[in-house]
Amino acid sequence: MVEILMSQKYAIGVDIGGTQIRAAVVASHGEIIDRVALPTPATQGPAAVLAQILKATQQLSQRTNDMPIGVASPGPLDTKRGVTLGLPTISGFDHFPFGDRLRETFGRTVLLTHDGMAAAVGEWKFGAAQGFDDFVYVTVSTGIGGGVIAGGKILEGRKGMAAHVGHILIEMDGELCNCGRKGCWEAYASGPAFEKRTRLLVKTKSQSVLTEASTAKDIFAAAAAGDAFANEMVDHEAWLLGSGIVSLLHAYDPALVVMGGGVSQNFDRLKAGITHAINTTAMEAFRDVPLRRARNLGDSGLLGAAAMAFENVL
Ligand SMILES: [Zn+2]
Known part of the structure; x- marks a missing residue:
């Protein structure tokens, strides 16, 4: 019994992104002990991706052979069967038995989940949503994803694909x-939609420092420096984020909304505008839900994958 508990002091979390595969040793209290990042062989097919995941975990400095392992993958992914259903950013994963192949690669059970759900669990166990039984996690970066905890449980849905928010x-027809x-x-x-809209509209704004090559980072920087057009675009982005969150409030009745992903690096600037959208358009009974930034930001998925691996073993 003692031996089992000892071996579960640490777990490996893996987060597969379109450009990087990241692996970490995570302690059961949520501390990242060691981490490795390798490029994702996104066009080379599943065998190359599996080899790279194995390589990343082998480069971790600890002896990881007996640690539970959790892998967060982009979706859509049938987490109940462990089958990926076509990943837009990584080729060769259409109807691919990822769970089985991971188990063969590592010689033991591997917990496989989708990245939005993993990040939600990362914030639930080790971040901004600790102690909440009902909350919605939203990640806003190159896409928008998420995960829902309802009644103290991960909301999975039929195929484990719930919360593709x-x-x-x-x-309609947008x-x-x-x-x-x-x-x-x-x-x-x-993030890309925000950049695209700004670049389209900037052509008619000679007063703005922004150009048709400005990035989201440039837009937030110009807004902070007082650029009126940049501020208008940021306020509009906050309104659009808030409008989507309103639907999540109505659909899931959470006690908290946590926002992560690259765009949430500017959470402090966006929060008032998001709250304004909620207070203007949500049904009154749903308006008092707090909104927080993810505490672990880029690491939420890694931490959540490890947390789910711990619980899978236990
Ligand atoms: Zn879509």
Whole structure:
């Protein structure tokens, strides 16, 4: 019994991104002990990706053979069968038995989940949502994703695909989304959508320091320096983020909303505008839900994958 508990003091968390595969040794209290990042062989097929995941974990300085392991993958992913259903950023993963292949690669059970859910769990166990039984996590970066904890449990859905919140419809026949549909929230409020809209409109704004090559970072910097157009665009982005969050409040009735992802680095600037959108458009009974920034930001997924691996073993 003692031996089992000892071996579960640490777990490996792996987060697969479009550009990087990151692996970490995570202690059961949420501290990252060691970490490795390797490039994702995104065009070389699943065998190359599996080899790179193994390589990343082997480069961790601890002896990791007996640690539980959790892997966070982009979706869509049937987490109940461990089958990926076509990953937009990594080729060769359409109907791929990722869970089985991971188990063969590591010679032991591997907990496989989607990255939004992992990040939600990372914030729930070790971050901004500790102590909450009902909360929604939203990540806003190159896309919009998320995860929901309801009644103290991860809301999975039929295939473990619940909370693909970026694809709630906010405009009928609207902008084209990465998923191939039109009018999704992600197509309006993700980082690239924010940049695209600003670059289109900047052509007519001779007073602004922004250009048709400005990045999201440039836009926030110009806004902070007092650029009126940049501030207008940031306020509009906050309104769009808030509009989507309103739907999440109505759908999930959370006690807390946590925002992560690259765009949330500017959470302090966006928060008032998001709150304004909520207070203007949500049904009154849903307006008093607090909004927080993720505490672990880029590490939420790694931590959550490790946390789920601990619980899977226990
Ligand atoms: Zn979509």
